[in-house]
Amino acid sequence: MDFSGWTCPAPLRGRERIVMGHGGGGALSAELVEHVFAPAFGGRALSTLADSAALEVDGARLAFSTDSFVVRPLFFPGGSIGDLAVNGTVNDLAMSGARPAYLSCGFLLEEGVELELVARIAEALGAAARTAEVEVATGDTKVVEAGRGDGVYVNTAGIGVIPHGVDIRPQRAAPGDVVIVSGAIGLHGVAVLSRREGLEFEVGVESDCAALGGLVADMLAVTRDLHVLRDPTRGGVAAALNEIAAAASVGVVLQERAVPVPEQVAAACSMLGLDPMYVANEGKLLAFVPRTEADAVLAAMRAHPLGAEAAVIGECVTEHPGMVVARTGLGGTRVVDLPLGEQLPRIC
Amino acid sequence: MDFSGWTCPAPLRGRERIVMGHGGGGALSAELVEHVFAPAFGGRALSTLADSAALEVDGARLAFSTDSFVVRPLFFPGGSIGDLAVNGTVNDLAMSGARPAYLSCGFLLEEGVELELVARIAEALGAAARTAEVEVATGDTKVVEAGRGDGVYVNTAGIGVIPHGVDIRPQRAAPGDVVIVSGAIGLHGVAVLSRREGLEFEVGVESDCAALGGLVADMLAVTRDLHVLRDPTRGGVAAALNEIAAAASVGVVLQERAVPVPEQVAAACSMLGLDPMYVANEGKLLAFVPRTEADAVLAAMRAHPLGAEAAVIGECVTEHPGMVVARTGLGGTRVVDLPLGEQLPRIC
Structure with a gap:
């Protein structure tokens, strides 16, 4: 890549490195979107990166959203990363008034994690999808070396259908x-x-x-x-x-x-x-x-x-x-x- | 979660833990999909997890696909993880004959990674999207502690429009x-x-x-x-x-x-x-x-x-x-x- 002529954004709030708060959904996250991602991606990214996007595709009105899940611990009272991976994305879609319909699911696994743990999370994810009445339509799995992950991370993206006459934002x-x-x-x-x-x-x-x-x-x-x-x-x-x-x-x-x-x-x-x-x-x-x-x-x-x-x-x-x-x-x-x-x- | 009555799948090829090969796209990956993900997710997952899915949504024929990117190094001769994150998903869509249209983008950042590196990757991703004529429509950022990631991982999911009369699989x-x-x-x-x-x-x-x-x-x-x-x-x-x-x-x-x-x-x-x-x-x-x-x-x-x-x-x-x-x-x-x-x- 030739980055000559390209200017790095000024450090944000004096920070030159990513801190935990950049993933916290507060002011630091907003700043990262505004000063780094939105200028790089252009288009409607600025207005929608924190939400689902409303798209016109081939005559259909769609909501499109994504979330990665890194919760610790993977199982907690009342749920698991599998439940979150479904409900987090489904809810982002629903917040535009859309009827959630399809999910993609990307697993990012750490070498050495127990197969049984992965299977239990997949099972929880599948059950949550059935409850939410969405279909897991496509997926991907990547594995990283031990010490380069934390057991299981999950990303989901979702497609929903926005009813006509609804404009919620x-x-x-x-x-x-x-x-x-x-x-x-x-x-x-x-x-x-x-x-x-x-x-x-x-x-x-x-x-x-x-x-x-x-x-x-x-x-x-x-x-x-x-x-x-x-x-x-x-x-x-x-x-x-x-x-x-x-x-x-x-x-x-x-x-x-x-x-x-x-x-x-x-x-x-x-x-x-x-x-x-x-x-x-x-x-x-x-x-x-x-x-x-x-x-x-x-x-x-x-x-x-x-x-x-x-x-x-x-x-x-x-x-x-x-x-x-x-x-x-x-x-x-x-x-x-x-x-x-x-x-x-x-x-x- | 109550997993009583639930049976873990038998170890795959005698393995009880995830190995690097489970993410390699070969026989081990296929086995993970067949024995773990497909039974858990049901529906069309079995036939489509390795590919993009073809969906009928509100009258539109859509292709839907996802990929996570964990390439090392992040920049290599001829490209970067940002280019891969666009082209990998765009190509999965195109392989169904679809015209790629929209991407979601989930960044998974490791605490302590340089802001400039994140910005350079975002810039490469945005440029690749413009070349591919797709729009980054929605995104998400999560941060994990130092030692729980490897700088930058990226997930993208994509939506494409399948022309009528096309059936490529x-x-x-x-x-x-x-x-x-x-x-x-x-x-x-x-x-x-x-x-x-x-x-x-x-x-x-x-x-x-x-x-x-x-x-x-x-x-x-x-x-x-x-x-x-x-x-x-x-x-x-x-x-x-x-x-x-x-x-x-x-x-x-x-x-x-x-x-x-x-x-x-x-x-x-x-x-x-x-x-x-x-x-x-x-x-x-x-x-x-x-x-x-x-x-x-x-x-x-x-x-x-x-x-x-x-x-x-x-x-x-x-x-x-x-x-x-x-x-x-x-x-x-x-x-x-x-x-x-x-x-x-x-x-x-």
């Missing part, structure tokens, strides 16, 4: 929108960390890892006019809301007491020094819905097993565009920042 | 078909290995890494009745022909002297103890074409820069189904086996 958040969360937050991150730290018996929390395509379909059956859907994974509810506020140049006001945080999650977070608002979820969604549609959408969500505890947690405002603030239980207000990296590396 | 190989190769073989594998072994100045061989979508389009402009296309990557021409022979239950007879092996490739292979027939290519294709169409297809290939040295190298026969034999220059015959693993690990 972060830019559509509008003042007056009601912000709904589909249920309790913080479960995935706490479940993974509890296993990693050996706390699982004390904590008793299972990951919420689940495929949200069915819940979204039920919401769309009520109204096609959903503005934004987002699954608050890496970086948690805080990162997701900040990205939406920035994309649409709107403010978001949360009622902190309305955010459903289970007691065990609050206790574990307190013990571990975490804020539940920044902890990853793998089976929840945030919805920005016009006020006129909010009651009907909330009712449809509560009628679905994965939305039974759905709650209104805030609203979208014209003030402080790009910023998320929480009204605390004591009547105060605090800014909910975009995290820099991720409190918990390798959470998905 | 290994099962369609038929006795009487002429076997064509689009040009000289062995260049990619020798180029990568020469850099790895520090032989590059003596060898002077560059990778053939290139996107074959344009060449395939020109071939399809002559006739839609191409039976099989295959890019002989991991495992080389030998693995590709064996897979086709097995899939279609036909025999393949090669004229060994007709196979274009450049002098430097032959010399390097001799020095390194390799057989050029098993060495990876990244910008070549094999075509099985009905005899009546062969002259026209060959002429179209030779008119394209990437097919200028196209040559007939053999034919498809009813004898010895599933087996590939080569007639040697001395009038003898030798069996060209499916390799077990890969002579050169981490070649792509």
Whole structure:
């Protein structure tokens, strides 16, 4: 390759090397996309790298998304890297209103890993795909030397079909929108960390890892006019809301007491020094819905097993565009920042 | 996860652990797909895991494929992991006759890798995508701790559009078909290995890494009745022909002297103890074409820069189904086996 005449981007925030936070879904990840990947790839990459892309292909409206999975440990309370590999990508598709249809699956194996472990992960992945009603259509396997991987990494990419008349994206958040969360937050991150730290018996929390395509379909059956859907994974509810506020140049006001945080999650977070608002979820969604549609959408969500505890947690405002603030239980207000990296590396 | 009642597959060839060969594209890879992934994933996975899948989505005929790239070194004579990540997936799509259209791109970075290296790879990937006329539509970045990766791994998945009336797949190989190769073989594998072994100045061989979508389009402009296309990557021409022979239950007879092996490739292979027939290519294709169409297809290939040295190298026969034999220059015959693993690990 001839790179003469090519200029390396300036170090990002003074960093010349990749740090764990570049994979955390926060400000460092966003910077890497904005300053390195988007200029290199051109086209629509800038606007879509963090999401699924909406494509017109041969007359069909498709959503296309990819995620790599490097979670540690590979099995955790409530799921495994196989479940995540399906649900993570399926949910990215569903957040554009698409019906998830097909997955690709790339295994990156470390030499010496037990064949049985690979088979158990494949089995979990297949079962999750059947539950999510998607087909694993194509795959690939690569092996690297011992010490150049960590047992099993998985990449999936997914194709979904976007129904006609549906236009769901972060830019559509509008003042007056009601912000709904589909249920309790913080479960995935706490479940993974509890296993990693050996706390699982004390904590008793299972990951919420689940495929949200069915819940979204039920919401769309009520109204096609959903503005934004987002699954608050890496970086948690805080990162997701900040990205939406920035994309649409709107403010978001949360009622902190309305955010459903289970007691065990609050206790574990307190013990571990975490804020539940920044902890990853793998089976929840945030919805920005016009006020006129909010009651009907909330009712449809509560009628679905994965939305039974759905709650209104805030609203979208014209003030402080790009910023998320929480009204605390004591009547105060605090800014909910975009995290820099991720409190918990390798959470998905 | 509850795995009670679940049975692990028996050890494959007595192996209970993953070895490098499971990622080599030969018999061990095929066994992993057949005994582990296909039973777990169900559906069409069995027939398509080694290829792109052909899908009907919302009225469109799509090809869908994925590949992970773990090549060492990341830059080699004639290309880089960025070029491979585009061309590898684009070529998998093109081998179904599809026009490659969109790529996803997942970076798996090792903590501590230089930002500049990541940027150079992204730049190479973007440039290769523009050359191949595909758009990088969506992406993802994960970071793992130092010592849990190897600088940069890349996964791409791709979507292509299959023209109506085109049905190209290994099962369609038929006795009487002429076997064509689009040009000289062995260049990619020798180029990568020469850099790895520090032989590059003596060898002077560059990778053939290139996107074959344009060449395939020109071939399809002559006739839609191409039976099989295959890019002989991991495992080389030998693995590709064996897979086709097995899939279609036909025999393949090669004229060994007709196979274009450049002098430097032959010399390097001799020095390194390799057989050029098993060495990876990244910008070549094999075509099985009905005899009546062969002259026209060959002429179209030779008119394209990437097919200028196209040559007939053999034919498809009813004898010895599933087996590939080569007639040697001395009038003898030798069996060209499916390799077990890969002579050169981490070649792509």
